[in-house]
Each structure stands twice: as structure tokens, then as C-alpha cells.
Amino acid sequence: xxxRSVADxxxxxxxxxxxxxxxxxxxxxxxxxxxxxxxxxxxCKAPLGDPICINVAGYCLSMRKSEAAVIIVE
Amino acid sequence: MKSKPVIALIGNxxxxxxxxxxxxxxxxQKTGNFPGVTVEKKSGPSSLGDSIEALIVDLPGVYSIxxxxxxxxxxxxxxxxxxxxxxxxxxxxxxxxSNLRRNLLLFTQIADLGVPVILALNMLDVAQQQxxxxxxxxxxxxxxxxxxxINARVGEGLGLLKKxxxxxxxxxxxxxxxxxxxATDQQALVGDVKSQYQLQNNYLAxxxxxxxxxxxxxxxxxxxxxxxxxxxxxFVEQEYQAHETIERYKYIGDVVKEAVVDRRPLDQPTWxxxxxxxxxxxxxxxxxxxxxxxxxFQAIFAWSSLPxxxxxxxxxxxxTWLKDNLPSGSLTDLLTDGVIAxxxxxxxxxxxxxxxxxxxxxxxxxGYMSRVMVLMDRLMRxxxxxxxxxxxxxxxxACAVPAIxxxxxxxxxxxxxxxxxxxxxxxxSARLPIYTILIALVVPEQRVLGIFNLQGxxxxxxxxxxxxxxxxxxxxxxxxxxxxxxxLFIMELPTYKLPRWNHVGLTIWESVRAFVWExxxxxxxxxxxxxxxxxxxxxxxxxxxxxxxxxNSSTASADVVENQVASARLEASYAGRFGQLIxxxxxxxxxxxxxxxxxxxxxxAREVFVGTIATIYSIGSDSADDExxxxxxxxxxxxxxxxxxxxTPALAYSLLIFYVFxxxxxxxxxxxxxxxxxxxxxxxxLFYMSALAYVSAFIVYQLMK
Numbered sequence: 001x002x003x004r005s006v007a008d009x010x011x012x013x014x015x016x017x018x019x020x021x022x023x024x025x026x027x028x029x030x031x032x033x034x035x036x037x038x039x040x041x042x043x044c045k046a047p048l049g050d051p052i053c054i055n056v057a058g059y060c061l062s063m064r065k066s067e068a069a070v071i072i073v074e
Numbered sequence: 075m076k077s078k079p080v081i082a083l084i085g086n087x088x089x090x091x092x093x094x095x096x097x098x099x100x101x102x103q104k105t106g107n108f109p110g111v112t113v114e115k116k117s118g119p120s121s122l123g124d125s126i127e128a129l130i131v132d133l134p135g136v137y138s139i140x141x142x143x144x145x146x147x148x149x150x151x152x153x154x155x156x157x158x159x160x161x162x163x164x165x166x167x168x169x170x171x172s173n174l175r176r177n178l179l180l181f182t183q184i185a186d187l188g189v190p191v192i193l194a195l196n197m198l199d200v201a202q203q204q205x206x207x208x209x210x211x212x213x214x215x216x217x218x219x220x221x222x223x224i225n226a227r228v229g230e231g232l233g234l235l236k237k238x239x240x241x242x243x244x245x246x247x248x249x250x251x252x253x254x255x256x257a258t259d260q261q262a263l264v265g266d267v268k269s270q271y272q273l274q275n276n277y278l279a280x281x282x283x284x285x286x287x288x289x290x291x292x293x294x295x296x297x298x299x300x301x302x303x304x305x306x307x308x309f310v311e312q313e314y315q316a317h318e319t320i321e322r323y324k325y326i327g328d329v330v331k332e333a334v335v336d337r338r339p340l341d342q343p344t345w346x347x348x349x350x351x352x353x354x355x356x357x358x359x360x361x362x363x364x365x366x367x368x369x370x371f372q373a374i375f376a377w378s379s380l381p382x383x384x385x386x387x388x389x390x391x392x393x394t395w396l397k398d399n400l401p402s403g404s405l406t407d408l409l410t411d412g413v414i415a416x417x418x419x420x421x422x423x424x425x426x427x428x429x430x431x432x433x434x435x436x437x438x439x440x441g442y443m444s445r446v447m448v449l450m451d452r453l454m455r456x457x458x459x460x461x462x463x464x465x466x467x468x469x470x471x472a473c474a475v476p477a478i479x480x481x482x483x484x485x486x487x488x489x490x491x492x493x494x495x496x497x498x499x500x501x502x503s504a505r506l507p508i509y510t511i512l513i514a515l516v517v518p519e520q521r522v523l524g525i526f527n528l529q530g531x532x533x534x535x536x537x538x539x540x541x542x543x544x545x546x547x548x549x550x551x552x553x554x555x556x557x558x559x560x561x562l563f564i565m566e567l568p569t570y571k572l573p574r575w576n577h578v579g580l581t582i583w584e585s586v587r588a589f590v591w592e593x594x595x596x597x598x599x600x601x602x603x604x605x606x607x608x609x610x611x612x613x614x615x616x617x618x619x620x621x622x623x624x625x626n627s628s629t630a631s632a633d634v635v636e637n638q639v640a641s642a643r644l645e646a647s648y649a650g651r652f653g654q655l656i657x658x659x660x661x662x663x664x665x666x667x668x669x670x671x672x673x674x675x676x677x678x679a680r681e682v683f684v685g686t687i688a689t690i691y692s693i694g695s696d697s698a699d700d701e702x703x704x705x706x707x708x709x710x711x712x713x714x715x716x717x718x719x720x721x722t723p724a725l726a727y728s729l730l731i732f733y734v735f736x737x738x739x740x741x742x743x744x745x746x747x748x749x750x751x752x753x754x755x756x757x758x759x760l761f762y763m764s765a766l767a768y769v770s771a772f773i774v775y776q777l778m779k
Contacts, residue, residue: 023312028564030319031138033176043347047356048452051461053567058204058338059173060347060567062448067564 033057082162087135416601458552470500
């Protein structure tokens with residue numbers, strides 16, 4: 001079974017952050033409040049589906065799909 | 075206490091830090107650089123009480139003290155080095171109360187470095203709208219530091235803030251216990267670093283370990299020694315940093331639970347998020363962005379034409395009046411044809427530059443600019459750029475120099491370099507004068523579809539041409555420049571806000587002032603030099619030329635003779651000889667030696683072109699009243715070979731295209747050198763842009779003539 005990441009979420013879908021598959025990116029994501037156990041919600045996608053905007057820790061964060069793919073969710 | 079204490083403002087981006095800075099310093103702020111680096115530094119004095127004046131330094135917005143870009147580096151570089159001239163006596167950490175958790179992360183790090191801190195709790199009104207109640211007293215008790223409630227937008231709470239700063243200055247208190255103490259699990263390593271480098275603070279010691287490669291104040295032997303310590307203790311930096319962040323958030327979670335009552339409805343999207351669904355919509359998103367850009371160009375051309383015409387006529391009237399009322403002679407000519415014609419070429423563009431900066435400032439202020447980055451990132455990636463490259467590219471429409479400085483926010487060196495290389499292709503405000511004059515000459519002023527101004531449309535097409543050239547050049551550089559660095563696009567989308575008009579006003583004031591003083595000085599100097607060069611020649615060659623004309627044209631009317639005399643004198647002058655020297659090179663583009671003089675003069679700065687043209691033609695012809703505006707002079711200029719008007723559409727478009735592409739700006743070359751730290755990149759840039767300009771202008775002229 002492949003792991004689901006934030007990049008696989010549909011618009012409006014929620015999930016809980018479980019882990020990160022990339023150490024270097026995880027440092028930045030942690031600082032921005034994407035902590036394991038936090039709820040994220042895919043808020044909207046840019047035209048062409050990339051980058052995406054997620055709601056996390058009470059604010060809106062945008063990132064590329066490739067960056068969202070390192071956030072593993074439950 | 076120092077005679078002039080340094081107060082640093084630190085905070086997350088969008089926390090209202092620059093609002094507070096503007097409130098504290100007002101018009102007395104200065105823009106400069108931090109010593110040794112090219113990071114922009116804003117500072118200004120602010121009076122704290124009756125007799126004490128402090129220097130407020132605005133540090134770049136960061137999310138943590140672990141920098142991801144060059145801009146962010148400076149924050150840690152200053153705070154980790156008490157010997158730094160900008161090391162603060164007190165740090166005011168500005169936090170956004172509506173996003174307390176993430177903002178407190180930075181705060182706890184700053185406090186742990188041992189700087190006396192004050193927490194300025196900002197944007198409480200936003201928090202309240204989101205049904206969050208922040209208890210400042212409880213927050214202060216939990217954190218053990220002074221907390222001041224402020225509203226930076228309207229300037230509330232400044233008195234209390236200053237009082238708190240004074241108290242910290244008189245009796246500096248730092249938090250007794252670290253929020254995160256690395257000694258709890260890395261005691262041996264921290265102990266070694268502290269004793270080797272004579273440090274008191276555990277967290278500062280940890281920064282020496284993790285960040286020593288970025289600290290400019292550590293020399294190579296010291297860095298090598300730290301590397302050895304890392305090996306000795308088998309310390310894993312990335313893992314420890316992640317551990318630190320998680321631990322801090324745990325602690326902050328407890329604090330926030332005590333100090334904040336959060337009644338936010340869980341699933342209700344805010345109006346800002348609803349607006350995003352429209353502005354980032356696959357169809358509407360691009361349409362709205364396109365419409366906004368279109369509006370900007372219409373505004374620059376149509377709305378500013380009224381004040382520009384008034385200034386143009388005013389300068390012409392002033393010149394006529396001076397000529398009529400001053401004794402005629404060289405000095406009067408120098409004043410009217412040299413200095414005032416030059417100054418006129420500067421001030422006339424103030425309305426357009428003000429409009430341009432007004433609109434760009436509105437985009438920034440409202441929060442729309444970061445949506446534009448999201449909209450454009452995917453497209454930009456194809457060209458080796460980043461969504462963040464949009465800001466330099468759009469700012470490049472104003473001026474390439476600050477635009478290139480904003481590329482520091484791009485963390486990947488490759489994307490940053492490519493952005494730097496192509497930004498000068500965006501038509502900057504210095505090209506606007508040239509565009510305006512030439513378009514007005516050859517494009518009829520008429521309406522298209524009833525509402526659009528045709529001249530505005532042509533202007534927009536020139537800007538688009540610059541943009542397309544920039545993207546294509548970026549694509550070429552993407553193929554040429556290799557780097558294994560990772561690109562990053564993790565970015566906060568701030569909520570939409572109403573623009574702060576005092577900010578917008580300050581931006582416009584700053585840009586107009588910079589244009590008038592910086593560009594104006596060059597333009598006026600070159601105008602005067604040109605006037606001298608155009609009025610004098612080797613020996614008595616000017617008088618000889620005049621005598622020849624008078625001999626040959628004894629039958630012509632007096633007016634025609636005067637005109638021929640003036641033209642012959644200019645041709646024989648130093649400037650005329652110089653222009654003729656390069657005429658063979660520029661002839662294929664349709665230019666004569668007069669334009670050649672202007673081309674050479676404008677090599678240092680494009681905006682000189684129009685002033686030069688004005689100076690040359692006012693010397694080269696008798697200035698009858700109806701000809702004394704720049705446009706009027708160009709219209710009446712006759713090509714001596716054909717007897718037809720000199721400024722044909724072919725020539726005008728050839729010149730337009732030349733200036734779209736040409737890299738004629740010393741300041742840009744200098745800033746590219748500074749930002750890339752090598753002459754290689756500015757040299758490549760100068761070469762490829764000049765070649766592009768020459769070849770394109772050649773093709774346009776040959777096709778249209």
C-alpha cells in the first residue's frame with residue numbers, strides 16, 4: 001500500500017500529518033507549523049493543479065505539489 | 075545606557091513589522107545596506123522620551139533564526155554576534171496575535187539568544203474577528219517577558235511600547251530560563267563550544283554548531299574547529315533542528331492554551347479564503363490578473379497624460395520667458411537649452427512613475443502579490459524561474475536595481491541567477507520617457523472599441539515584448555546554467571488587507587524622490603556636458619561651417635538660412651563629430667549622427683536619451699515657440715537626405731525595439747556585479763542584451779522602411 005500524502009488530497013479534504021519523507025524539507029515545514037498530529041485541509045489549487053494551498057495551524061500555506069508530497073498523512 | 079541605543083524590529087513576514095517601523099520613524103527613515111552585505115537595511119531615529127533618541131533598525135521578516143535565503147541570513151548574523159554594529163540593545167519582536175503559535179516560535183528563539191526582548195502583540199483586532207481572545211497579561215506571565223498590546227496599522231500602543239523599551243534599556247532583563255535548552259541533552263557538546271569560544275549562552279553555542287558556515291564573523295580555522303567538535307560528539311544537525319522545533323511548539327502549545335481563548339468555528343472558511351477560490355480560479359484567476367495588468371498600462375498612459383502635458387507646457391513656457399527676458403548669450407543658452415531642457419526631461423515623468431508605483435504598491439499591500447506568485451509558479455518553472463521571480467519581474471517594470479535586490483528571497487542560486495539575468499529585459503520606468511515620446515510621434519491618438527487608448531495598447535505591447543524576451547532568455551539560461559540546488563516554494567498566503575495609505579504614500583514618495591535625485595543628477599550633468607560639446611568645436615570650425623552655409627545660400631529666406639546655419643554648426647561641433655564617427659555602425663538601424671549622440675550619451679542611463687534629444691534639437695534649430703516642446707521638435711525635424719520628416723514610423727519603431735532590449739544602465743550593471751559577486755554575469759548580460767537590441771532594431775528598420 002502506497003503512503004498517502006498531502007499532494008493526494010482532494011479540495012476540501014482533511015487529514016492528520018503523520019510524518020515527512022524528506023528531512024531537509026521537513027525542517028522548513030515544521031517551522032511553518034506543519035507538525036505531526038496537526039490537521040491539514042486542502043483549501044485550493046492553483047490553475048494547472050500546482051502549487052496547492054493548504055490550511056494548517058490556522059493560516060493558509062502554499063507549496064508545490066512536489067513539496068506537499070513529502071508530508072505523509074494518516 | 076548607550077547615547078543612541080539600537081532597537082531592532084524582528085518578526086514574521088506579514089506580522090505588521092514594517093507598519094510599526096513606519097509608525098516609529100515616519101519620514102525620517104533611511105534605506106541603506108547592512109555592513110559587508112547587500113541586504114537592504116531600513117533604519118531611522120525615533121524619540122523614546124524627552125531626551126532619549128533610539129535608532130530603530132528593521133530586520134528582514136523571518137519565520138525562524140534558521141535562514142533559508144540570503145535575506146534571512148542577516149538576522150542570525152546580527153543576533154549571534156554581539157560585536158556587530160547593528161546588534162540591538164533591545165529587540166522588539168512583533169507577533170501576529172491571530173497566528174500566535176507560529177509567531178511565538180521565532181520569539182522564543184530570539185529570547186533564547188540572550189537579547190533583551192519585548193513582545194509587541196499586534197493584530198489583536200484580526201484575532202478578535204476570528205473569535206480569538208488573547209490575554210496579554212497571562213501571556214507575559216507565562217513567557218516571563220514584557221508584552222505590549224499594539225495596533226501598528228493605526229499606531230495604538232506606541233506610548234506603552236516606548237515605555238517598555240526604556241525600562242529594558244535602563245535595566246536589561248533577559249529570560250532567566252531558556253525556552254529550549256540544548257544543554258539538557260547535548261551537555262558535553264554545548265560545554266565544549268562554550269569554553270572554546272567564551273560563550274555564556276547555551277542556545278548561542280548551539281547556533282555556533284549548526285550555523286557556523288553562514289556566520290560571517292567566524293573565520294575558517296574557527297569553522298573547521300567546530301566541524302571537528304560536531305564529529306567528536308557525533309552530532310546530527312538536521313535531526314536536532316527538527317527536535318528543537320517540535321519541542322518549542324510543544325512548549326508554545328501549553329502557553330497558547332493558557333493565554334488564548336479560541337472560539338473559531340472549525341469549518342467556516344474566512345472571506346479571504348473565499349476570495350482565493352475566485353482569484354486562483356483556473357479561468358477567472360488569469361483573466362483577473364490580465365485585466366489588472368491591462369488597467370495598470372492604461373492608467374500609466376491615459377491618466378498621467380494630463381499632468382504630463384501641463385508640466386511639458388510649463389517647462390516650454392518657462393524657457394521662452396527666460397529667453398525673452400534674459401540678456402542673450404552663452405550663459406542664457408546654457409541655462410535654457412542645457413539645464414532646463416535636461417530638468418524638463420526628468421520632471422515630466424514624475425506622474426507616470428508615481429502612478430506605476432502606486433499600482434505596484436497596491437498589489438503588494440493588498441496581499442494579491444503572493445497570489446500572483448502562486449498563479450505563476452507553474453508557468454515560471456518551465457523557464458527555470460520560480461513563482462517568487464514574479465516580484466522581481468514586476469518590480470523590474472519600475473526599476474531593475476531594486477528588482478534585482480528582491481531576488482534574494484529566492485533560495486535557489488540557479489533560479490535567482492536566471493531571474494537576475496533576465497530582469498533588465500522588463501521595461502523599466504527609465505524606458506517610459508522614450509516610449510512615450512516615440513509612441514506619441516507615430517501612433518495616432520485614437521480610441522479602439524470605444525474605450526481603449528491605442529497608444530496605451532502599443533505601450534502595453536512593448537512591455538509584453540520585454541516580458542516575452544525575458545522568459546525566452548530565461549529558458550536559454552536554464553539550459554546553460556547547471557546547479558544541483560533544491561528550489562523551494564513554501565510560502566504563507568497572507569489574508570487580504572485594505573492597503574495602508576501611508577505605506578503607499580511613502581513608497582511613491584521614496585521612488586519619485588530617488589528618480590528625481592539619482593536619475594536627475596546624471597541627466598542634468600550629461601545635459602550640461604552635451605550642451606558644451608554641441609556648442610563648441612575644435613578651433614574655429616563652427617564659424618567656418620557657418621560662413622560656408624551663408625556663402626552658398628545667399629538666395630534663400632532668412633529663416634531657412636538660420637536653420638541651416640544652426641545645423642551646420644552642430645555638425646561641426648565636438649558632439650557632432652562624435653556622432654558622425656559612429657554613424658556607420660548605426661546607419662543600418664536607420665539612425666543618423668544626431669541620434670548617435672543620444673545613444674552614446676544614454677549608455678550610462680537610458681533616461682538620458684530624451685533629455686539629450688531635447689538638448690541636441692534645441693541647439694540644432696531656431697526655437698520658434700510652437701516647437702519648444704520635445705515632441706514638437708522631433709516632429710519638425712527633417713531628414714536632410716530625403717527632405718521628409720526624420721522620425722518616420724520605421725525609425726521610431728527601430729528605436730523603440732532597440733530600447734526594449736538594450737542594457738543601457740550603469741546602475742544595473744553595478745548591482746548585478748554586487749549580487750553575483752563576479753564580472754562574468756554582468757558582462758554576459760551586457761553582451762546578450764546589446765546583441766539582441768541591435769539585431770532586432772536592424773530587422774524592424776529594414777522591414778518597415
